[in-house]
Amino acid sequence: MFSRSVIATARRAAVAQGFKPVVARRAFSASVVARGGHSHHHEPEVTGPGTLKPLSEIKVASDLVGPGAQPGTVPTDLEQATGLERLEILGKMEGIDVFNMKPLDASRLGTMEDPIIALSAGEEHYVGCTGFPADSHVTMWLTLSRSRPIERCTECGNVIKMEYIGAEDAHSDAPEDPKTMADFVKKEYWYN
Known part of the structure; x- marks a missing residue:
């Protein structure tokens, strides 16, 4: 990377x-080494300073530190991964796509009344619109946030709405959105 x-x-x-x-x-x-003949769905035995916790038991950052490899061995991804990479691996072991990498619905054009929904656990979410039908224009990047959850593509008019699914107090220290021309539009013209 x-x-x-x-x-x-x-x-x-x-x-x-x-x-x-x-x-x-x-x-x-x-090189990749197969250990013990386990399939990737079984929890491997982990020894050393770190422990393997299921995704549901991850509460603090220190839970996302791997145990490392045994002396004289090459570590596996699971043994050496930390942070977000470890979170993603643990999710995949349980069949959960932690970062929801599936593409957004491109079978229709989003409207203000029926927008395309983008789920987000973060304060901001960047979405690339390629038009309707898909790939009808170059990728236009839209920035969605909790304070501005709806954006319209300037190329095709597709409307995308961010639906926040994270903890309510997780981003209480997030900076305020920068001012744009939308901040200077009279309130009576705002879409509600």
């Missing part, structure tokens, strides 16, 4: 630690 190469990152880390930088003579690589 990162644009930096492994070698450049390793050099920076070595210099930061006070070591003489050394260029690697071979490429870094890892």
Whole structure:
């Protein structure tokens, strides 16, 4: 995911630690290892400092820290993943798409009376509209937020509405939306 190469990152880390930088003579690589013949739906045995918790028991950030690999072994994704990556893996193990990566409904054009719904657990949600029918124009990015849940595509007129499904107090410290031309429209012209 990162644009930096492994070698450049390793050099920076070595210099930061006070070591003489050394260029690697071979490429870094890892291989996938099947352990114990378990299918991906069974919970693997995890030993070490971290524990494997089901998705329903994740409450604080420290619950999303993996145990790491046993000495002398290459860690699996589950053992080394932390944060949002670990949350996504735990969700997939239980058959839940945590980030809801399915495309939005493109079978119709959203209207103000019947908008296309985009579920969001965050304060803001970015949606790409490609038109109706799908792919009829270049992707137009719309920014939806809790304070401005409805947006209309300027290219095709498709209306998308954000439906917030997160905790009510989760984003109480979120910054105020920046001012746009919509803030200067008289209240009697607002859509209710």
